[in-house]
Amino acid sequence: MTRLILTAALAMGASALVAQTTFVIQQPGFPLWAYGYIQPPAVPQDWSNRCPGTRPRDCDRPGGLPADTSGALMKLAGSDRTFTIAQITSPYSPADWFPGDHPPMPDIVAHGKEASGFRACAICHYPNGQGLMQNAPVAGLPVDYFLRQLEDFSTGRRTTADVNKANGFEMAAMARNLTPAEARAAAEYYASIPFKPWVKVIESETVPRFTATVNGLFMKADGNDTEPLGRRIVELPISTRETNLLRNPRSGMEAYVPVGSIKAGEALATRGGATTVECLTCHGKDLRGTPVAPPIAGRQPSYLGRQLWDFKLGTRNGVMAKAMRPAVEKLTTDDLMSIVAYVSSRQP
Numbered sequence: 001m002t003r004l005i006l007t008a009a010l011a012m013g014a015s016a017l018v019a020q021t022t023f024v025i026q027q028p029g030f031p032l033w034a035y036g037y038i039q040p041p042a043v044p045q046d047w048s049n050r051c052p053g054t055r056p057r058d059c060d061r062p063g064g065l066p067a068d069t070s071g072a073l074m075k076l077a078g079s080d081r082t083f084t085i086a087q088i089t090s091p092y093s094p095a096d097w098f099p100g101d102h103p104p105m106p107d108i109v110a111h112g113k114e115a116s117g118f119r120a121c122a123i124c125h126y127p128n129g130q131g132l133m134q135n136a137p138v139a140g141l142p143v144d145y146f147l148r149q150l151e152d153f154s155t156g157r158r159t160t161a162d163v164n165k166a167n168g169f170e171m172a173a174m175a176r177n178l179t180p181a182e183a184r185a186a187a188e189y190y191a192s193i194p195f196k197p198w199v200k201v202i203e204s205e206t207v208p209r210f211t212a213t214v215n216g217l218f219m220k221a222d223g224n225d226t227e228p229l230g231r232r233i234v235e236l237p238i239s240t241r242e243t244n245l246l247r248n249p250r251s252g253m254e255a256y257v258p259v260g261s262i263k264a265g266e267a268l269a270t271r272g273g274a275t276t277v278e279c280l281t282c283h284g285k286d287l288r289g290t291p292v293a294p295p296i297a298g299r300q301p302s303y304l305g306r307q308l309w310d311f312k313l314g315t316r317n318g319v320m321a322k323a324m325r326p327a328v329e330k331l332t333t334d335d336l337m338s339i340v341a342y343v344s345s346r347q348p
Ligand code: HEC
Pocket: 108, 109, 119, 120, 121, 122, 123, 124, 125, 134, 135, 136, 137, 138, 141, 146, 149, 150, 159, 160, 167, 168, 170, 171, 174, 178, 186, 187, 303, 306
């Protein structure tokens, strides 16, 4: 029997086999919004093997950050510093607009390791750890949780479910190439900065018309058009210019969520239901974390939704991931959305 199928597959030829490759992001019910897609990309790519060695930056997808066109010096309200776009997006020394907002950055956070193509943590997570929808909010995470995640990334127990998500694989490659001292310095640094309110959650029937960058950041389109929101969450920078061009680490997000979803999510998060269990016992009454489980209140809904789906699909399977099984194994896309609307609307 096995042999028959194999023969048939060989007879169909290699091209037929390639055409059969399906990406998990193309499956029905996949929460595309949490992974930064409006539609699944027409030609998804597999980035899981592109940065296997010691150069994490081999997974840096071209076109992710705005290019420098003018060399003009940019300013930001409240900061006395000026930077060119090239300096703002410098992989090994990204602009730090507000050095007074955080303690001195360890070298690995501010600069990474240029000789080995290892970008600064701050280029993705920001100097203050607030992070963007396509990466993660790392400010205020407990040191032991933070170090466990780096360990899970480096052993391959934690990967993104989306093989097209290049930055997820760059993150894992960085974790594999950190020394224990660098990992600890980064963990202690980000743990010392409280996570600040960052996402304004808005219940709405519609959302401003928007586009997506190759790295999975949604941005408002020009003009004032809106489109129906439907059953999804759309997280957008409050100001495209401040976030995507100037990388202002004080300018946050707004998240459009369906009308009624916060209340529905509250019921699930506080009491559980047919598809999930309540979250408060482990994550704390205010969802601000306990010695058992990390803080989740007020964090980016895209990030939270992506993690829940990664836990569900089992690609996030770190040493402590089993605790999350009952919360996710029967979880539907729609209940995930409501839970995340509620959790991200809470005060961090
Ligand atoms: C290329 C961008 C990028 C850089 C640079 C980067 N990260 Fe990340 N990081 C990510 C992404 C993307 C995720 C989330 C992956 C996902 O959603 O599956 C992440 C997640 C994390 C998490 C997990 C957070 C959580 O709540 O579980 C930690 C911890 C982390 N990064 C630490 C670091 C440290 C330390 C550095 C520097 C040594 C660093 N990152 C550099 C992209 C980056």
